[in-house]
Amino acid sequence: MTESGHIVIAGSGRVGHRVAQHFADRGRDVTVIDPEPDEAVEGDDIEVLEGDATKPSVLEAAITDHTDVVGALTDKEDTNLVVCMAAKRHDADIRTVARIEDRAGDEYEAYVDQVYFPERASVRAGVNALAGSDVRTIEEVTGELEVLDVRVDYGAPAAGEVVADALPEGTVVIAESGGHVAVQHSTRLIEGRRYLVAADRDVVGEVLEQFRGEGDG
Structure with missing residues (x-):
């Protein structure tokens, strides 16, 4: 999934609302x-479509040429599976994520690209499921700081650059992800590698732009 594509979310409950806002x-x-959107979801930055997402006509009205992921985040497993299957029928390239009740997620591999369970149905879990594998929010600290697990895409502006020069103020690259290798200000960011990055919330978007490849926009 690119970091600029359109996202469709079915369900405006606690999880759906907060993931959408993120x-x-x-x-x-x-x-x-x-079908009964939470008034809190409505705003200039989120489009709200009142309707039943299991109906193809409603789902197709929400999907655009730029949609690359559909997240079915309602509290009804059957609804979520139907939404994901309908999205795939509409466009096989769209990535689908379903919130489910059963731990046996492997049973749904033929129908959805990724599942997650209620005990992990936090905002962070929903965000990570929709974001895919290239960027993961590890933790939100005090609401002002986020720790990200992010990969340097090939052709990204930050690739090959020194940490001190590549990223905005309010950002600290902690270590290489998985390798537990500490990163210094003079460390060069390597294409294809993942890093743990702590960033102020107001610069997270700029940080992700630096890690994003030229073809992802």
Whole structure:
């Protein structure tokens, strides 16, 4: 999934609402579908479509040429699976994420690209599921600081650059992800490698732009 594509979320409950707001705060185009949308979701930064996302006509009205992921985040497993299957029928290239009740997620591999379970249905879990593998929010600290697990895409502005020069103020590269290798200000960021990055919330978008490849926009 690119870091600029449109996101469709079915369900405006606690999880759906906060996941939608997370992406909208970072400049992503987000559409939320719900038969009875939470008033708190409605705003200039999130498009709200009132309707049943299991109906193809409603789902297709929400999906655009730039949609690359559909997240079915309602509290009803059957609804989520139907939404994901309908999205795939509409466009096989769209990535689908379903919130499910059963730990046996392997049973759904033929129908959805990724599942997650209620005990992990936090905002962070929903964000990471929709964001895919290239960027993961590890932790939100006091609401002002986020720790990200992010990969340097090939052709990204930060690739080959020294940490001190590549990233905005308010950012600290902690270590290489998985390798537990400490990163210094003079360390060069290597294409294809993952890093743990702590960043102020107001610069997270700029940080992700630096790690994003030229073809991802």
